[in-house]
Amino acid sequence: MSEEKKIPYKIYLEESEMPTQWYNVRADMKNKPAPLLNPATKEPMSFDDLRGVFCDELVRQELDNETAYFDIPAEIQDFYKMYRPSPLVRAYFLEKALDTPAKIYYKFEGNNTSGSHKLNSAIAQAYYAKQQGLKGVTTETGAGQWGTALSMACSYFDLDCKVYMVKVSYEQKPFRREVMRTYGASVTPSPSETTEVGRKILAEHPGTSGSLGCAISEAVEAAVSTEGYRYVLGSVLNQVLLHQSIIGLETKAALDKYGIKPDIIIGCAGGGSNLGGLISPFAGEMLRGEADYRIIAVEPASCPSLTRGRFAYDFCDTGMICPLAKMYTLGSGFIPSANHAGGLRYHGMSSVVSQLYHDHLMEAVSVEQTQVFKAAEQFARVEGTLPAPESSHAIRVAIDEALKCKETGEEKTIVFGLTGTGYFDMVAYQKYNDGVMTDYIPTDADLEPGFASLPDIDK
Numbered sequence: 046m047s048e049e050k051k052i053p054y055k056i057y058l059e060e061s062e063m064p065t066q067w068y069n070v071r072a073d074m075k076n077k078p079a080p081l082l083n084p085a086t087k088e089p090m091s092f093d094d095l096r097g098v099f100c101d102e103l104v105r106q107e108l109d110n111e112t113a114y115f116d117i118p119a120e121i122q123d124f125y126k127m128y129r130p131s132p133l134v135r136a137y138f139l140e141k142a143l144d145t146p147a148k149i150y151y152k153f154e155g156n157n158t159s160g161s162h163k164l165n166s167a168i169a170q171a172y173y174a175k176q177q178g179l180k181g182v183t184t185e186t187g188a189g190q191w192g193t194a195l196s197m198a199c200s201y202f203d204l205d206c207k208v209y210m211v212k213v214s215y216e217q218k219p220f221r222r223e224v225m226r227t228y229g230a231s232v233t234p235s236p237s238e239t240t241e242v243g244r245k246i247l248a249e250h251p252g253t254s255g256s257l258g259c260a261i262s263e264a265v266e267a268a269v270s271t272e273g274y275r276y277v278l279g280s281v282l283n284q285v286l287l288h289q290s291i292i293g294l295e296t297k298a299a300l301d302k303y304g305i306k307p308d309i310i311i312g313c314a315g316g317g318s319n320l321g322g323l324i325s326p327f328a329g330e331m332l333r334g335e336a337d338y339r340i341i342a343v344e345p346a347s348c349p350s351l352t353r354g355r356f357a358y359d360f361c362d363t364g365m366i367c368p369l370a371k372m373y374t375l376g377s378g379f380i381p382s383a384n385h386a387g388g389l390r391y392h393g394m395s396s397v398v399s400q401l402y403h404d405h406l407m408e409a410v411s412v413e414q415t416q417v418f419k420a421a422e423q424f425a426r427v428e429g430t431l432p433a434p435e436s437s438h439a440i441r442v443a444i445d446e447a448l449k450c451k452e453t454g455e456e457k458t459i460v461f462g463l464t465g466t467g468y469f470d471m472v473a474y475q476k477y478n479d480g481v482m483t484d485y486i487p488t489d490a491d492l493e494p495g496f497a498s499l500p501d502i503d504k
């Protein structure tokens with residue numbers, strides 16, 4: 046029996062081996078991510094500035110660049126046990142299909158009803174809202190994964206959950222909407238008549254199908270104007286990356302169990318939360334000078350924040366009401382084309398991921414969507430799981446790297462994040478199957494209006 050055959054198809058951790066603390070990579074960063082700025086004063090946001098919008102404990106986590114480990118409260122650990130530890134799967138079938146000497150592993154986060162990693166942070170955010178004695182939370186959702194995860198988390202803690210869902214998704218993804226309602230959330234198509242900003246947008250643009258930026262503005266307004274409510278966000282923020290570090294900590298523990306050291310770690314990047322979570326413990330080792338890895342962020346060619354964006358202060362939302370974050374961004378005025386990986390259509394990127402990329406701790410590549418779906422199809426056919434379009438960006442690059450190993454004969458170990466399943470994305474698969482999916486790469490001229498929308502902070 047060869048050495049590698051001893052490694053099981055799925056490496057599971059025992060419940061007793063699950064992480065009991067989240068890891069905050071900011072503690073080990075010499076160049077800390079730049080602070081959030083108040084959009085009115087351009088001064089760093091303080092605890093008091095933020096606590097009207099977010100729960101107190103989440104604000105503390107957001108602002109803490111020094112504490113390396115945060116205890117995971119027992120109730121959150123219990124909830125995690127319903128669907129975690131998630132398996133680290135050895136992609137033996139994919140390796141065979143590619144005829145590569147590379148060893149490929151993926152961390153599968155789609156093993157819960159919401160179908161993605163977003164539940165890891167949703168449950169934490171709902172917990173702290175409940176702890177604070179709040180009545181409920183508001184949020185926006187585009188493709189619907191975050192809204193679904195938050196609905197599940199809120200029903201667990203008996204919190205009200207108001208989701209503003211981009212109108213076009215509300216109409217085109219009725220099944221997502223019904224999952225949220227089944228968990229007790231109220232789902233409002235955005236823009237709506239329920240907020241001032243919604244009414245204003247509807248008056249200016251009657252018949253608009255909505256946008257994420259508009260839904261954010263409505264959710265924030267609903268939170269700050271309703272007693273006992275706060276706003277929650279599913280990606281981009283430091284607190285979300287902290288919660289998502291559970292992905293990387295479990296991955297590292299599973300690899301360590303078998304003495305496996307990865308050479309390449311790959312994740313898809315929308316707002317950067319799954320990628321940041323997956324790589325945090327590994328980046329921490331790099332920052333402390335203990336190990337070296339190649340980390341690759343993968344983004345859609347149609348929304349290339351890292352590979353073609355500017356490293357600058359920008360608004361987190363298109364409505365320009367949220368704090369300013371320093372990040373790789375295409376500008377809050379950038380309107381991405383209709384790429385089918387809805388979860389990756391964000392103009393900016395987590396400040397932590399942006400800083401790590403800026404400091405050359407990771408690489409970034411962009412990929413075109415037909416190539417992404419080709420990889421998704423190949424993966425589904427041999428490994429069984431139907432991947433989310435977002436996750437398939439990471440699959441594409443994992444396959445490309447494995448094929449390079451085939452050429453060179455190198456037995457590299459590749460780990461990638463499989464963030465979710467694609468059952469609600471069958472319209473996209475249908476386009477691919479029918480051969481009518483197109484690739485869109487913005488020209489430099491197409492990117493100009495977005496850059497022109499950047500605020501005058503570090504120009």
Ligand SMILES: *Cc1c(COP(=O)(O)O)cnc(C)c1O
Pocket residue numbers: 160161162163190191279280281313314315316317318319320388389433435436464465466
């Ligand atoms: C939301 C989502 C993403 C992208 O979000 P990040 O914050 O960049 O992780 C990736 N995959 C799936 C399945 C998602 O739902």
